[in-house]
Amino acid sequence: xxxxxxxxxxxxxxxxxxxxxxxxxxxxxxxxxxxxxxxxxxxxxxxxxxxxxxxxxxxxxxxxxxxxxxxxxxxxxxxxxxxxxxxxxxxxxxxxxxxxxxxxxxxxxxxxxxxxxxxxxxxxxxxxxxxxxxxxxxxxxxxxxxxxxxxxxxxxxxxxxxxxxxxxxxxxxxxxxxxxxxxxxxxxxxxxxxxxxxxxxxxxxxxxxxxxxxxxxxxxxxxxxxxxxxxxxxxxxxxxxxxxxxxxxxxxxxxxxxxxxxxxxxxxxxxxxxxxxxxxxxxxxxxxxxxxxxxxxxxxxxxxxxxxxxxxxxxxxxxxxxxxxxxxxxxxxxxxxxxxxxxxxxxxxxxxxxxxxxxxxxxxxxxxx
Amino acid sequence: xxxxxxxxxxxxxxxxxxxxxxxxxxxxxxxxxxxxxxxxxxxxxxxxxxxxxxxxxxxxxxxxxxxxxxxxxxxxxxxxxxxxxxxxxxxxxxxxxxxxxxxxxxxxxxxxxxxxxxxxxxxxxxxxxxxxxxxxxxxxxxxxxxxxxxxxxxxxxxxxxxxxxxxxxxxxxxxxxxxxxxxxxxxxxxxxxxxxxxxxxxxxxxxxxxxxxxxxxxxxxxxxxxxxxxxxxxxxx
Numbered sequence: 001x002x003x004x005x006x007x008x009x010x011x012x013x014x015x016x017x018x019x020x021x022x023x024x025x026x027x028x029x030x031x032x033x034x035x036x037x038x039x040x041x042x043x044x045x046x047x048x049x050x051x052x053x054x055x056x057x058x059x060x061x062x063x064x065x066x067x068x069x070x071x072x073x074x075x076x077x078x079x080x081x082x083x084x085x086x087x088x089x090x091x092x093x094x095x096x097x098x099x100x101x102x103x104x105x106x107x108x109x110x111x112x113x114x115x116x117x118x119x120x121x122x123x124x125x126x127x128x129x130x131x132x133x134x135x136x137x138x139x140x141x142x143x144x145x146x147x148x149x150x151x152x153x154x155x156x157x158x159x160x161x162x163x164x165x166x167x168x169x170x171x172x173x174x175x176x177x178x179x180x181x182x183x184x185x186x187x188x189x190x191x192x193x194x195x196x197x198x199x200x201x202x203x204x205x206x207x208x209x210x211x212x213x214x215x216x217x218x219x220x221x222x223x224x225x226x227x228x229x230x231x232x233x234x235x236x237x238x239x240x241x242x243x244x245x246x247x248x249x250x251x252x253x254x255x256x257x258x259x260x261x262x263x264x265x266x267x268x269x270x271x272x273x274x275x276x277x278x279x280x281x282x283x284x285x286x287x288x289x290x291x292x293x294x295x296x297x298x299x300x301x302x303x304x305x306x307x308x309x310x311x312x313x314x315x316x317x318x319x320x321x322x323x324x325x326x327x328x329x330x331x332x333x334x335x336x337x338x339x340x341x342x343x344x345x346x347x348x349x350x351x352x353x354x355x356x357x358x359x360x361x362x363x364x365x366x367x368x369x
Numbered sequence: 370x371x372x373x374x375x376x377x378x379x380x381x382x383x384x385x386x387x388x389x390x391x392x393x394x395x396x397x398x399x400x401x402x403x404x405x406x407x408x409x410x411x412x413x414x415x416x417x418x419x420x421x422x423x424x425x426x427x428x429x430x431x432x433x434x435x436x437x438x439x440x441x442x443x444x445x446x447x448x449x450x451x452x453x454x455x456x457x458x459x460x461x462x463x464x465x466x467x468x469x470x471x472x473x474x475x476x477x478x479x480x481x482x483x484x485x486x487x488x489x490x491x492x493x494x495x496x497x498x499x500x501x502x503x504x505x506x507x508x509x510x511x512x513x514x515x516x517x518x519x520x521x522x523x524x525x526x527x528x529x530x531x532x533x534x535x536x537x538x539x540x541x542x543x544x545x546x547x548x549x550x551x552x553x554x555x556x557x558x559x560x561x562x563x564x565x566x567x568x569x570x571x572x573x574x575x576x577x578x579x580x581x582x583x584x585x586x587x588x589x590x591x592x593x594x595x596x597x598x599x600x601x602x603x604x605x606x
Contacts, residue, residue: 219552230536244432244439254431263428269536270556305557313426313564314557325561326427329568336572340579346497347583 007084007209008047021046031203031278032215033225045210046084052209053116055108056090056157057147059140060133060167060176061122064195065158066092071281072198085117085205102136109150117205118151120144123160123167124182127175144182153214154179154188157201159297162190162220169303180221189214190221194297199278200226218272220300225274231294232268234276237261255291265310266293273298397506400599403464404472408596410457414450415523415570421447422567451530458523471507477517479510488514495580504588506603512580519573522566529563 011021025042029035056066070093089105096104108116122140125132130139148154156179159165167176180188191200204223207215215223232238240246240260247255247264260266271294275286288294295309296302307314313324400408421443424430432439465474479488487503488510494502495511508516531547536556550559585592591602 233537239435242438242441242444243435244428244430244437244441244443245435246428246431248431270560299556301555301557305555307557314561316561316565325564325568329565329571332568333571333575336575340575343495344579344583350497 006047007049007051010051027199028203028206031199031225031274032207033228038210042206042210046206049209051084051086052152052205053108053112054085054087054119054205055105055116055147055151056087056119056121057143058091058135059120059122059124059144059161060174061158061160063092063121065121066090068193068195068280069157069198069201072202084202088116105147109147113150115152117208118148118154119157119201120148120154120161120179121157123164123174123176124179125167125174125176126182127173132174141182144179148179148183148186148188151186153208154183154186155201155204156180156188156190156192158196159192159194159300159302162192163300165192165194166303187214188221189217189223191226192220192222192298192300193273194302197226197274197278197280200274222272222298226278227272227274227298229272229274229277230269231271231273231275231288234274235268235288236276237288258291261288261291261293263312264293265295265308265312267296267299267302267306268294270306271296271299395603396600397603398599399469399471399506399601400595401464401468401472402599403460404468405596405599407457407461407464410453410460411523414454414457415574417450418447418454418526419567419571421450422564426564426567448534451527451534454523455527458527476507477513477520479513484510484513487511504584504590506601515573515576519570522569522573525562526566526570529559529566532559533563 008021022039022043025039025046026036028042029039032038058066088108089101091101094101094104122133124130124140124144126141130141133140135143156162160167160176161179163178163181164172164176167174178190180186180190189204191197191204193200200223203225204215207213207223207225215225218224218227220227232241235241237258237260240258241262245254245257245259247259247261249255250264261268266288268288275294276288279286279289293309296306299306305314307324311324313326316323316325316328424443425440425447428440430439464472465477470476479485487505490499490502491509491511493499528547528550531543532550533547535543535546535548535551554562581592584590589602591600595601
């Protein structure tokens with residue numbers, strides 16, 4: 001694998017031209033939302049730095065994040081594996097298996113202690129001693145403690161390793177959670193998403209190589225360059241939202257004309273990610289562009305709090321499955337109106353017990369007639 | 370005169386009646402101008418906010434042509450009304466400390482034993498368990514509790530509203546105004562609270578108008594006109 005080479009040499013050996021290399025640096029600079037003056041810095045760092053070691057752990061997941069990485073074309077998966085990082089362990093794409101595969105992982109942990117990236121995909125089950133995810137006789141909790149605990153930095157790829165993802169959705173049968181809560185005190189960065197965008201994974205590593213630090217993070221430990229802006233504010237269907245043109249049914253005229261998916265349950269107004277600008281699969285498309293509402297996959301609340309994917313309003317916690325705030329609210333208002341009406345009717349039948357003063361006055365007034 | 374025969378316009382007799390009534394009545398200036406102003410601003414803005422807010426949550430009207438920008442207009446009206454409501458709230462908060470005794474903070478927290486008793490009396494009165502009840506000059510204890518609750522609801526609406534506003538208006542000011550709430554509760558819950566408050570306030574409006582009408586009718590204290598003029602009629606007895 002030639003891990004002693006610098007990244008640039010590796011790329012050169014792989015047949016990448018200087019021009020392609022500079023293009024890659026420019027793409028990374030743009031993804032990281034840096035100015036064009038940082039392109040030479042990135043180029044310099046990648047030419048001088050040794051390839052970093054990295055291991056990729058799989059826990060309770062669907063391999064969607066790996067699929068996302070395999071579709072990275074800037075640079076291609078082969079280039080990432082061979083040139084940008086020295087990926088020593090990745091269950092899906094590694095050639096080795098069994099003991100030799102496990103040896104590769106342990107060698108990295110032992111020999112490169114505190115120097116390697118641990119990329120984690122999938123949630124970690126904590127219930128019943130963590131028996132729901134066991135690899136090579138060790139539970140996910142044990143593996144995470146050993147590998148993430150000794151890593152330079154842990155990169156949580158996808159929502160599952162960030163905070164449990166779909167595995168931790170109610171009722172969370174396996175007690176699934178993210179790496180940060182299983183191995184407290186580690187240096188980590190969250191790249192949530194279902195799956196995480198490969199551009200953002202690559203850009204995070206490049207940022208670390210160039211500047212020696214993690215990119216600026218938000219309150220959920222997500223890099224601001226990728227999760228700092230709201231999808232709703234960058235959405236190409238936003239003009240239809242402002243105009244009041246909404247899709248009401250799948251395949252109706254509005255849907256065919258590309259109108260806003262707000263009423264179909266789009267969570268774009270609550271979702272923070274760079275999907276509308278970076279897009280997916282080499283910038284081809286992303287869910288909203290292809291006519292499907294966003295369900296805020298990069299949010300901790302997408303499953304339990306934001307409610308059903310195709311519902312605008314969330315379900316009220318504690319209420320029955322179908323109870324939305326609107327149903328309960330309308331019932332409360334209707335009940336109030338009914339109570340008021342009943343009260344008025346009973347009052348009328350009981351007769352107004354007006355103050356004596358009133359009747360006195362009336363009598364006086366009658367006398368004056 | 371009022372309940373017999375067909376109605377005949379008799380200005381002199383009406384005047385005599387009014388005079389006799391006036392001789393017995395005391396007109397008390399209860400609601401000061403800032404209280405009335407804030408009350409009507411609240412009515413105007415909350416009604417507007419409920420209608421536009423419901424549209425934002427569930428766009429029931431669809432644009433026919435692109436240039437109508439219904440949602441943008443609804444949001445604009447919603448935000449302008451919200452800021453007027455906040456101005457009204459600031460005025461009212463100031464008057465909680467500067468106003469007369471009917472407008473002060475203490476009036477809205479009936480924690481004394483007598484006041485608690487009064488609240489129970491009013492609950493009995495409204496549920497037909499008691500035929501008469503003594504109406505105090507300002508707010509009765511039950512009304513005070515319901516207004517404190519409503520103010521809290523409005524406070525929740527303002528806080529969650531500012532939080533949601535800070536999503537599209539970044540910067541330190543908007544963070545201070547509401548952006549910090551995201552550190553405590555999640556986006557979905559903030560929206561749920563903001564939306565639920567709308568229904569609670571709608572229910573409050575119905576109850577409020579009915580109770581005011583009821584009391585005005587039974588008590589004859591000019592409760593409805595008092596929020597226009599500031600004067601409540603208080604009887605000798």
